[in-house]
Amino acid sequence: MKMSRLFVQTLREFPSDAEVISHKLLVRAGYIRKLTMGVYNYLPLMWRVIRKVENIIREEMDRAGAQELLMPFVQPKELWEESGRWGAYGGELMRLKDRHGREMCLGPTHEEIITAIARDGLKSYKQLPVNLYQIQSKFRDERRPRFGLLRGREFIMKDAYSFGTSQEELEKEYKNMWEAYTRIFKRCGLDTKAVQSDSGAIGGSVSHEFMVITDQDSGENDVFYCECDYAANSNHAESKLPDAKITGDWQEPQIIDTPNTHSIDELTEFLNIPATVIVKTLVYIVDKAPVLALIRADRTVEETKLMNAVGGTDIRIATAGEIEEMMAVNGFDSEKGFIGPQGLKEYNGFKIKVVADETVKDMKNFVIGINKKDVHLVGANWGVDVDLPETVTDIRLAEAGDFCPVCGKPLKVTRGIEVGNIFQLGTKYSKPMNAVYLDQNGKTQPYIMGCYGIGVTRTAAAAVEAHHDDHGIIWPLAIAPYHAVVIPVSTKDELQMKVANDIYQTLLKHGVEAVIDDRDERAGVKFKDADLIGFPYRITVGKTIADGLVEFKARNSEELSNIKPENACEIVVTAVNNLK
């Protein structure tokens, strides 16, 4: 490709609306342009990158025995009602009506469609297991898209779905996909870590996320990990706590005045005690039902864990108004800061559930609210002064410095970008959608399903997050839009142009995707653009051609070398051939 013909407009300045580096660089280097909120045009350079990522995925998925198909982007409401997700999926589901008034949605994911395809075609255990995948655009009407391609509303995703007859078969395919994913991301030049995670709205039990660990702050997920193999998303990470003082100094229970202590900080200061002897009570609304969460006051509730503990799908903290109302209908006059679990029966037509974090179980002589304004109960004990809730489980957010649940060493935390996930779905979709096959005994059984996603566009953006410098993008060779750029310093110098053209033609002949910068620009402009766009190799033909030498530089190295043109070609050709 001639640079003079290449459809790319580099900008001298960063776009003002971009926050993270991948967004800034992809816009500035001419890869993407925003069409509307969270929706981007993939310009020619970007599309080449995307296709490379897709092809790596295709090769590895096919190698792993999966089969590609393509499902529609627009989906009918009926299938979503079968799975129960028309109601359960929130505002992210982009709903629309056709001219006949039929309700449809833009596919945010394709479990419903694939399950319908499977139940039409897979009638016998003899046909199983099967793994089907597609690479396609998805649309999720995010409340707040951001970070450019890392979190758009429309994005390209590879989604695969496996159908089998047993948990064992599912686990085998799960491992198969795990290995395929490991190969895919490695080939894309990304270091990933597989972490345990919550399975969220998609449902199911076991799931892992593949995270790109970057030094950037742009990762959206906190990942807790240990020097042993343990790694988990913050919404799933377990931890053992360091020793702490969990027994208060009071000998007997007593109610004491604690005026205006609306926060734990105010309470610890007022009583001059550590937060570790206080039981904190938080009010949440899970699917409209009130839930009290009890936790040691120095710790934070992990909302996803709490939501899962009561089997909900949506969670938020209660408003001050709701809390007051809840107090009133249960006969208390209290407010935030003085809440306790005792005596709260029902609210809004729901029985009030109480969930305690494990941290509170062994506490003694502790401080707790009793739903009375400006006082707290101190020296309280479970079973004597306050009932220990029936549900005692892990609902806390892990913290760096907590200990690994597997090996006991201190956990570390880092930011990660989720580029892939794998779920063991089980029968979550096959059962409600009556997607069944006949087993050896002629009995109908629901498929045991798994699903496996990779964010294609996000992977490309994550590669930029992981590989860039002050001058621009440093693409891994395997997903770079072009492998090399040939730069004649002066297009008016006949010898330089001739040699540059020869090099360019040689590269093309050997299967290298090359660009020749034939623009009548100053050298500085060409170098700046080459660095910004991120061509992995650069061959510059300048004055040294008089001595038969060209300058060779790899984008990921500072090293410059003056070598013969044929040697420069050979290095690039060899590197490109090694990709295969």
Place this chain on the structure above:
RNA sequence: CGGGAUGUAGCGCAGCUUGGUAGCGCACUUCGCUUGGGACGAAGGGGUCGCACGUUCGAAUCGUGUCAUCCCGACCA
């Protein structure tokens, strides 16, 4: 969905306080000059100042409303 900010040329911005026929840098076109890290000079093209209504002789500027975008939070691949 809560809080904050911003909408003026493809990109980055000034002008608004104090209303008077819209400007700068980059990019783009032409000519000259220059040619190893985003040169220089000259001459050009390009904008219903987000939109609507209002105030006014006159609105980018003042008022009301509305839409959009961005940031923080909550939520999520």
